[in-house]
Amino acid sequence: MSPNKAFLRTSIIIEVQKPKEFKQQLLGWSEQFREALFLDSNYYRQNYTSFDAILAVDAFTSIQTDEHNAFEDLKQYQQTTKDWLFGYLSYDLKNDTEDLISDNFDGLHFPDLFFFQPKKLFFLKGNQLEICYLNMCDDEIEEDLEAINKQVTPVNAEQKLKIQQRISEQSYLQKISEMQQHIHRGDIYEANFCMEFFAENATINPIATYKSLNKISEPPFAVFFKNNKQYLLSASPERYLRKEKDKIISQPIKGTAKRHPDFQQDEAIKQRLLSNEKERSENIMIVDLVRNDLSRTAAKNSVEVEELCGAYTFKQVHHLISTVVSKADKEKSAVEIIKTTFPMGSMTGAPKISAMKIIEGLEETKRGLYSGAVGYFTPENDFDFNVVIRSILYNQQNGYVSFSVGSAITALSVAEKEYEECLLKAKAMREVLES
Template sequence: MRTAVTFTLNNPEKFKKQLLQWAQQFREVVFLDSNNYHQQYTSYDAVLAADALTAIQTDCNNAFEELNSYQQTTKDWLFGYLSYDLKNDTEKLQSANFDGLQFPDLFFFQPKKLFLLQGNQLEIAYLNMCDDEVNTDFETINNSELVIDNDSLGAVIKQRVSKQDYIDKVTQMLVHIHKGDIYEANFCMEFYAENTTIQPVTTYNKLNAISQPPFATYFKNNQHYLLSASPERYLKKEGSTIVSQPIKGTARRSEDATEDESIKQALTVNEKERSENIMIVDLIRNDLSRTAAKNSVQVKELCGAYTFKQVHHLISTITSEVAEEHTPVDVLKTTFPMGSMTGAPKISAMEIIEKLEATKRGLYSGAVGYFTPNGNFDFNVVIRSILYNKANKYVSFSVGSAITSKSDPEKEYEECLLKAKAMHNVLEV
């Protein structure tokens, strides 16, 4: 179905920017960039998919069943997203909060044009219907002049939940924890701007430059945009192996190297931060066991400390071997939404989240990624992200933190502001 041609690049970093700029002519675009962050399970340094031949777009009703049918039928590269509200497809839950973004609950497409970058080797894989365009497109992209837009955005960012309301809601969540309804829950709040126009590529480039995360994403579906600086992997499938890497536990960076290392080491032994992470690891072990071969679920790393440009994080790695009778979408359906963005027990946490949060999460805390023709996949967690509906000029970003019995509402609020800093800086400069 596809013709693949390989090129050697002189300047891969420049080519990535040229490639994303060139792709804006298409209605559908997904660009995934690892920013050369060293990690064990990377398949590509960057991937770009554009121009849909086929697509699936649906609300939460029977969404996973429709996605499974689409994936099994096409047996091709598919790119798209799962919104948080697909929880309503797998459990008796609802999403009735305010939604200013109006994204579909699920969207995937089969790209005509695909670019796979590893080191300085670029593979271009086009569907046969357009494979005569490979060389022309490569020359056009490689010789294009980069358009630099340094205009400040100047968006007026509002906070959906005031500091006092946030503290009151976290206090209510702590009551649920002390009653034993839940052990942990991820509580989020939205920042937004109305009647605002932004330049998506410029905004993405500025956000990515600030954070340089391993799961950066630029997503476009006509008028809907996601500009993500996510540091977190949700789920990867490579052959029969499933890998989940939840993030729980956050500490600030310092410009002083000695202090910075001290902060990182303190994070690794912080009882509250470790307990957050370990509770989610247990939840994910349980989720993975639903599709795993017997005795194959393993914790490869527990609470490893990783450094990013703005924060330190604790990351754990859990793996399993998927049983033969399960499809790739089965694994997603039985683990979604990811435990790091819900809590434990999962269903109770999601019910309480829905009551206390003011905004429908939508794509925030969902996942963006791809399927390969042989059924492998890789998906991030949509955090540290700006969402934009160009049609109604609505810009949004949300942040959250894990609430446990040891949580101090004031400190959780400060953690949220720390996570929101990059998005604020990009939009308000």
């Protein structure tokens, strides 16, 4: 890794004997810091994965802001530091790119954007660990490794929260009916409608809760994130956007089917998902939207669909995932590429702006970090971000715990089935919090 002129880092590579155990020790060690971001691929083998796990801790510098002018502020910060940056973009940054508002209830009160430049970085791949510290603290590497190796793996979460549902089943069915009226009128083709589950006056153990959630799903884009007293515990299966030199990769998920314990029946379910007209049409609509978004920063004729509606298997569900790629125009900055595709189409709908306006009118909770993105920028202007779904959000200060779920509504949607899909997606988070 070549150090940049602005912030020199010391980089050493060591062998780790038990990488799975070491990951858990890294995670446990991270919580002492005010800022921590742990990313875990759970050894899910797919294209475009750089590391098995990354940990970034202890901010040297940071940026925290509301939606106003957020992308420009982030661009300035990223171009000034020219270093590794880790953080998140909340869904409500849509208001910075379009004439939109977010007036729904917010129990979490997270900033709309937060990124930090970590003093200490760890990259794990196989048995190889790269440790990358800012020079100002590189004399702490040995001492930190000793402390990490002494970490005891935390126990599983034991908590019994009373989870409430923001939108009742009856109200949900009514709202889907209203959304489909918009579809029949031609206002939109598809929209992702979400609802919140929450608990008040709650106390949870963030690391133990994350571990329990991750164990249920073992997804490729798991996240433990801490910004002082604000936590994201995510079991996301979905990549939002990745940049590798001039190649941009988007991998939207649309189309879901429940797993079956019997292998043959499970395979039959997967095949039915592959040929399901409604699920495929959901995915294809979003692929068209992503192609259009990427074309705004792409070199001419470089947008391609590498894979359309591939069926992928996770611990709890099968998903249809498409991969859309482009070659970035050399004149476009990393932040501009994100700005012109944000929020991701899989969490909005098509046409995008109309869908976001209708969503805002029908949903009852400000999405905030849910359906936003978490990830990192490299010193070389590359980046990788997930989609924040299957995630628990926790404000320790006011004792508010929240998770939201959603599904894509089209003309072919049956409201009762969409409701069942939402409950299926909520199952893991609910199980962890009500255990």
